Structure formats: C-alpha cells, structure tokens
C-alpha cells in the first residue's frame with residue numbers, strides 16, 4: 001500500500017467516518033474477517049442476523065407485528081431463507097396502504113425520498129416477478145438510452161406498465177494486453193472488460209475467467225509460481241474469442257449503421273451467417289473458427305481495428 005493510500009485508509013477516512021458517527025470502518029473490518037469463514041460458520045451467522053432482524057421487526061414494526069401474529073410466524077423458528085416464503089410479498093400496493101404501520105416505532109427523523117417518481121424496489125423481487133428489459137446502444141447514443149428503451153417497451157406492448165428500476169450500465173471492453181493482474185489482485189469478468197463486443201454478453205466470460213483465476217490462485221498458493229500467469233492464460237484462452245467477437249461486431253454494427261436496409265436485406269439472404277451465429281450460441285462453434293472461414297472481410301476489419 002502506497003503512502004497516500006495508507007494515510008487515507010488508516011487515518012483520514014476513519015476520522016471522517018468517526019466524525020459523522022458512521023460505523024463503516026468496523027463493518028469493513030468484520031467483513032474482512034468474515035470472508036475467510038467456513039461456509040457452515042457463514043450460514044450460521046446469516047441465520048443469526050436474519051433471526052435478529054425478524055425479531056426486531058416483529059417487536060417494533062406494527063405491520064410485521066400484526067402479520068406475524070395473524071399467520072403464527074415465529075422468528076425464532078426460522079432455520080433458513082426458505083422459511084421466509086411463508087411471508088406474503090411486500091408489493092407496492094401493500095406499502096402504499098401501510099406506510100405508517102411499516103415505520104419502526106422507535107424510528108426518529110424519518111424523511112421521505114422519492115426516486116424521480118419511481119419507487120425503489122429490490123432486485124430479488126424484480127428478477128422473480130418483473131421482466132428485466134435491456135437494450136444496448138453505442139457510446140455516442142447514450143443520451144438516447146431512455147427514449148429508445150421506452151420505444152422498445154411500447155413495442156412489446158408493455159407501455160402502460162410502470163418501471164421499477166431504470167438504470168444505465170456502461171460495458172467496458174478489454175483492449176490489447178491491458179493489465180488485469182496487480183500483485184495479488186486479479187480482475188475477472190466485467191471488471192477485466194471481458195465481454196463479447198458483438199452481443200454485449202459477458203456471463204460466459206465472467207465464469208470462464210473466474211475459473212482460470214481460481215486455477216492460478218490454487219497453483220500460486222501451492223508454490224507453483226506467481227499470479228502473472230493468469231493474464232497470459234486469459235490472453236491465450238479468452239482473448240482470441242473476444243477479438244473475433246469484436247471483428248464481427250465491428251462489421252455487423254458498422255454495416256447496420258451505414259446502410260441499415262441494405263444490410264438487413266443482405267443478412268436475410270445469407271443464412272450461413274445466421275447459422276454460424278447460432279452454432280456459436282449453441283456452443284457448437286466459436287467466433288474465432290467462424291471468422292477464420294471468411295478470410296477477406298475480417299482481415300480488412302482487423303486492419304481498421306488497430307488496437308484489437
């Protein structure tokens with residue numbers, strides 16, 4: 001840790017937090033300790049915290065006090081998060097109808113915050129009950145994101161529905177031999193910019209780079225070299241596919257941008273392109289293999305993409 005970082009993290013930040021009466025430093029310390037606990041100890045700790053929270057709301061939040069009494073819910077009997085399924089979902093209409101009863105009886109200085117006319121919600125609920133809708137735009141059109149998303153939602157026939165969360169997310173792509181290892185720190189997935197520039201997807205690469213990282217950590221901790229080998233392995237095993245995806249994306253989106261109608265017509269009449277794409281999606285081929293089949297265009301594109 002450099003002098004500046006050490007000064008800020010050990011002196012300035014703790015002092016700042018203490019003056020503001022925040023317990024951030026203590027929370028961080030306990031999280032740093034807890035990350036090394038065994039899965040059993042972590043599960044026991046989570047259960048204990050969950051029971052404490054349920055006990056607290058059962059005693060001091062009128063809505064939950066009444067609800068627990070009505071359905072015979074005993075927080076001390078909770079053994080896992082599955083037991084929470086006995087509780088009804090906290091929908092927007094329930095919150096609206098019970099705004100006062102949802103306040104802790106000892107809460108002080110409550111202030112109302114609205115989020116631009118939208119209500120806050122938790123992803124756990126959103127993912128289970130609301131369809132997540134996303135669109136991808138090039139960087140230079142970021143200002144149009146909301147408008148285009150709304151158009152898309154309207155097109156899906158969902159225009160009358162209210163959005164729970166509306167959020168933009170910048171996808172970063174790794175270029176060249178960008179550093180993804182620093183001492184004991186390895187970047188994987190989105191943090192390393194390992195996403196497919198054609199489809200903008202990254203789950204597969206996040207998992208794959210996570211696996212490669214884990215293998216390297218195990219090897220290094222068993223005395224088999226340092227972690228620099230992680231970057232070399234990513235370069236050899238992941239980057240060729242991402243570079244091929246970049247070439248395809250560059251050609252596909254570039255054509256779409258310049259001559260949308262002609263390109264859509266052409267792509268409609270060139271089924272082998274789509275067949276190749278679906279073969280990659282099904283895991284039967286790779287972008288790199290498909291690009292290698294068509295030598296001319298990718299070569300030209302590669303020359304135009306100097307930093308790939």
Ligand SMILES: Cc1cc2nc3c(=O)[nH]c(=O)nc-3n(C[C@H](O)[C@H](O)[C@H](O)COP(=O)(O)OP(=O)(O)OC[C@H]3O[C@@H](n4cnc5c(N)ncnc54)[C@H](O)[C@@H]3O)c2cc1C
Nearest residue numbers: 132133134135169188189190191195200201202203204206
């Ligand atoms: C709307 C949308 C749709 C997408 N659809 C697809 C798709 O269909 N298919 C696909 O392959 N990819 C898709 N992607 C991309 C994909 O989600 C990402 O590439 C992938 O999730 C990256 O995984 P990750 O583990 O690197 O990062 P993430 O999944 O982002 O995980 C990072 C985690 O770290 C947590 N975190 C961040 N900071 C801190 C901190 N300081 N302390 C503790 N935790 C922290 C975050 O909360 C998060 O849980 C989509 C992305 C978006 C935004």
